[in-house]
Amino acid sequence: MPKRVLLGALLACGLTASALAQEPRTGGVINAVIQPEPPGLMLAQVQNGPTQMVSGNIFEGLLRYSPKLEPLPELAESWSVSEDAKTYTFKLKKGVTWHDGKPFTAADVLFSMEMLKQTHARARTNLAQVDKIETPDEYTVVFTLKQPFGPFLGIFEVGSMPMVPKHLYEGTDWKTNPYNNAPVGTGPFMFKEWQKGSFIRLVKNPNYHEKGKPYLDEIYWQIIPDAAARSVAYETGKVDVLPGGSVENFDVPRLSKLKDTCVTGAGWEFFSPLAWLWLNNRQGPLADKRVRQAIMYAIDRDFAKDVIWNGLGKVATGPSASTIRFYTDDVPKYPYDPAKAKALLKEAGYKGEKIRLLPLAYGETWQRWGEAVKQNLQDVGMNIETIATDVAGGNQKIGDWDYDIAFTYLYQYGDPALGVGRNYISSNIAKGQVFNNVEGYSNPEIDKLFADGATATPDSKRKDEKAQKILVEDVPVAWMLELQFPTITRCKVKNLITTGIGVNDGFKDAWLDK
Numbered sequence: 156m157p158k159r160v161l162l163g164a165l166l167a168c169g170l171t172a173s174a175l176a177q178e179p180r181t182g183g184v185i186n187a188v189i190q191p192e193p194p195g196l197m198l199a200q201v202q203n204g205p206t207q208m209v210s211g212n213i214f215e216g217l218l219r220y221s222p223k224l225e226p227l228p229e230l231a232e233s234w235s236v237s238e239d240a241k242t243y244t245f246k247l248k249k250g251v252t253w254h255d256g257k258p259f260t261a262a263d264v265l266f267s268m269e270m271l272k273q274t275h276a277r278a279r280t281n282l283a284q285v286d287k288i289e290t291p292d293e294y295t296v297v298f299t300l301k302q303p304f305g306p307f308l309g310i311f312e313v314g315s316m317p318m319v320p321k322h323l324y325e326g327t328d329w330k331t332n333p334y335n336n337a338p339v340g341t342g343p344f345m346f347k348e349w350q351k352g353s354f355i356r357l358v359k360n361p362n363y364h365e366k367g368k369p370y371l372d373e374i375y376w377q378i379i380p381d382a383a384a385r386s387v388a389y390e391t392g393k394v395d396v397l398p399g400g401s402v403e404n405f406d407v408p409r410l411s412k413l414k415d416t417c418v419t420g421a422g423w424e425f426f427s428p429l430a431w432l433w434l435n436n437r438q439g440p441l442a443d444k445r446v447r448q449a450i451m452y453a454i455d456r457d458f459a460k461d462v463i464w465n466g467l468g469k470v471a472t473g474p475s476a477s478t479i480r481f482y483t484d485d486v487p488k489y490p491y492d493p494a495k496a497k498a499l500l501k502e503a504g505y506k507g508e509k510i511r512l513l514p515l516a517y518g519e520t521w522q523r524w525g526e527a528v529k530q531n532l533q534d535v536g537m538n539i540e541t542i543a544t545d546v547a548g549g550n551q552k553i554g555d556w557d558y559d560i561a562f563t564y565l566y567q568y569g570d571p572a573l574g575v576g577r578n579y580i581s582s583n584i585a586k587g588q589v590f591n592n593v594e595g596y597s598n599p600e601i602d603k604l605f606a607d608g609a610t611a612t613p614d615s616k617r618k619d620e621k622a623q624k625i626l627v628e629d630v631p632v633a634w635m636l637e638l639q640f641p642t643i644t645r646c647k648v649k650n651l652i653t654t655g656i657g658v659n660d661g662f663k664d665a666w667l668d669k
Contacts, residue, residue, distance in 0.1 A: 177649070179370050183667035185648065187396035187658075188385050189355065189376040191517055194547040196346065196355070197335040198317040199267070200274045202590055203546065204564075207314040208398060209355055209376055211659035213254075214340035216313040217245055217264070217296075220655040222424045224569045226308045227654070230259065230318060230341065231296075240303040240612060247294040251364040253320045254345045261290035266321035274329060276591035277568075280577045281310040284609065302610045305617055306570040312425065313342075313660055315568065343369040343663035353378055363663070370666035382519045386410060395648055398658045399423065399640025403520050404465040410643055417646045420639060422657015426566035427476035427574075428640065430468075432528070432633040433553060433561040437595040440510065441559055445503035447630035450560075451489035453496035453535045454528055460636055463524050467641070471634040473627040474575050478637070479567045481608075483620040486627040496535040507538045513553070513561035516546050525562060554589045564638055565590060569655075571622075576605035579631060596631035 189209055195201040198210040217231040226234075231245040251259040268288055271278035284304040289297045300307065310316055318341060323334050338346050341364070344357035355376040359369055377394055379385045386406045388394045390413065399422070402410065411418045432450070440446045456470045475482045510532075514525030529539045539560075544552065552558050568574035577583050577590075581597040604622040611617045627634075642658060644651060651658065651665040 177668065179650065179666040180669060181367075181370050181666070182372055183370075183669055184373045184375065185371055185396060185662070185665065185667065186375045186377055186394040187398060188388065188394050188401040189378060189398070190385060190401040191380070191546050192352065192378045193355075194550060195335060196338045196349075197332075198314065198338070199271055199319050200329065200335065202275065202277070202314065203550070204400070205546075207656075208659050209357075210317070210338060210340075211313045211342075211656065212344045212357060212374070212662045213338050213342045213346055214313055214317040214319075215342045215660075216311045216316050216318065217247075218308070218311040219660060220309070220312055220425050222421060222655050224309065224425060224655050226311070229313075231311070234308070236308075241300045243298045243300070243307060245296045245298075247296065248364060249294055251341055252362055253322075253341055254339045254360060255320075255323075256362070257320065257322055259318070259320075259341050260293040261296045262293070263318055263321045264288075264296045265290055266325060267317070267319040270319055270324065270329060271316065275315075276583060276585065276588050277573070277577055278310070278316055279585075280580070280583055280591075281307075281315070281573065283582070303612045304572070304609055305612065305614055306572050306609070309568065309570055309573055312568075312656060314656070315573070344374060347373075351378075352380075357662075365663065369663045371662060374662055382406075389413075389643065395645045396651065396658070397643040399642050400517070400638075402643070403518060404463070404467050407465065407467070407641060407643070411641070415646045416643060417648075418641050418643050419652055420641050422642060422652040422655070422659075422661070423640060424478075425569055425655035427478045427569070428564045428566055428638040429471055429474075429476045430562070430564035430635040430638050431471070432635065433558065433563055433594050434630070434632050435556060435559050435594060436631055437556065439559065440503070440505050440508050443503045443505075444629055445499045446505060447633065448489070449496040449499035449503070449505075449535065450532065450537075450633050451630055452492045452499065453537070454531045454633065454635070455491045456635055457491065459524055459527060463520060463527060464636065464638070467639040468636040469639075471637055473623050473634055474579065474632075475571055475623060476567045476637045479574070480570050481618045481620075483623055485620060486624050489627075493531075493535050500536060505537070507536070509538050509540055511542050511559040512539050513542050513544065513549055513558045515562035515564075516544060516549060521562060528562075550589050553593050554587050556586060556593065556595065560633075563590075572605070572609035572617075576609070579626060580605050594631050596629070598625065598629065601625060 193205040196210045219227040219229045232248040233246045235244050286299045286301045347356040347358045349355045357374040382403045460468045472484045473486045515521040583591040647668045651661045653664045
């Protein structure tokens with residue numbers, strides 16, 4: 156791009172030539188809101204959004220990803236792919252240490268892979284494509300696949316494949332390991348303290364492997380349960396960063412207009428968050444596809460988008476967000492149609508059996524959405540009982556399949572083989588875990604379509620819209636909205652959003668223009 160055109164484009168984005176010339180400054184403390192309080196910080200075992208946001212700055216993956224989802228070096232400094240697209244060789248960065256000073260080596264990568272197969276639903280699905288992992292030396296890791304897997308280089312993001320210290324976890328009970336409460340990573344920030352209900356404090360890693368980084372001294376993740384108080388904390392200067400989703404949608408327009416405030420929708424490209432209702436397919440009325448279809452017709456999703464989410468979203472058409480690869484909207488449609496819902500319930504023989512609805516404990520917006528959905532379902536004759544719980548309790552109930560309908564939103568990870576299929580393939584039904592196929596949907600044809608789509612080469616052969624059409628007909632879950640989460644910051648906070656996962660790994664590049 157000619158220099159003149161580039162400068163014009165940057166100025167159009169509100170940047171000045173002097174700002175472009177600024178060098179990052181060292182020092183300072185950032186206060187950021189985390190909402191809700193994470194249920195845990197051990198990223199290999201807990202994958203909730205708030206956990207990924209905090210712990211993505213403690214742990215690291217082999218790779219990072221640009222806003223265009225291109226792989227970038229992190230713990231792996233380089234990689235190569237064999238001609239048959241089945242062997243991936245990663246060269247690890249030398250001189251990397253864990254926060255306790257022990258060296259990071261290929262042995263840690265090998266151990267992490269084995270642990271994640273058992274503790275991380277998404278990683279388990281991705282690693283199912285791997286035939287063997289070898290470590291010919293301390294700084295080389297070789298993955299040999301069973302067959303080509305198109306999106307393989309997309310699985311190494313910190314939330315999807317966090318590296319775990321072998322020397323602290325090998326031979327222990329992973330679930331009760333004390334380091335779950337004081338995580339040790341290789342990242343730019345180290346865990347310092349967690350005052351439950353108040354704050355999580357991270358401090359600068361003085362031995363970080365990227366020279367000169369991080370620039371900040373500390374991050375305080377402020378835990379503020381009340382939605383109005385979170386907004387006031389920003390208005391009064393107590394906090395500098397409001398990550399996407401940390402304030403209620405109706406407050407976003409007002410806060411965005413405050414002096415010295417910057418707003419961006421960037422940093423969610425890798426995730427493309429999609430909200431839906433888990434529907435327990437195993438038993439009771441929801442085991443009948445017609446009842447699940449009735450739920451789709453009964454819910455006014457446009458009302459949710461326009462009123463509850465203040466326009467920050469898009470009505471979902473099915474299992475894939477419109478922003479990820481191979482998406483199609485050529486699927487059965489479910490407009491808001493209470494009469495159609497009632498007819499389907501009658502056809503299915505629904506007789507008013509109690510159905511338990513589990514809202515998401517992520518703040519007032521989600522509570523209001525739970526109330527709206529409950530009213531929609533009651534309006535068509537369904538007997539709905541709301542079950543209130545906190546985040547950890549909700550995870551427990553969903554993982555134990557102790558629910559009928561439950562709110563959630565999940566990330567798409569840019570490719571159906573990474574972020575979509577995991578929720579519908581029968582091999583990913585595992586009790587005790589969340590964010591896998593917890594609805595219990597099982598369809599051999601879907602299993603085959605996702606398996607074939609993941610391994611087909613070239614990419615042009617991976618585009619198969621049949622799976623999306625079958626799923627939308629079967630309604631294993633009730634798709635709601637593609638969500639949008641603007642990040643609000645003081646304009647003095649520089650360079651926070653640099654990758655496709657934004658705040659989740661952005662603090663190593665962030666600095667304060669004091």
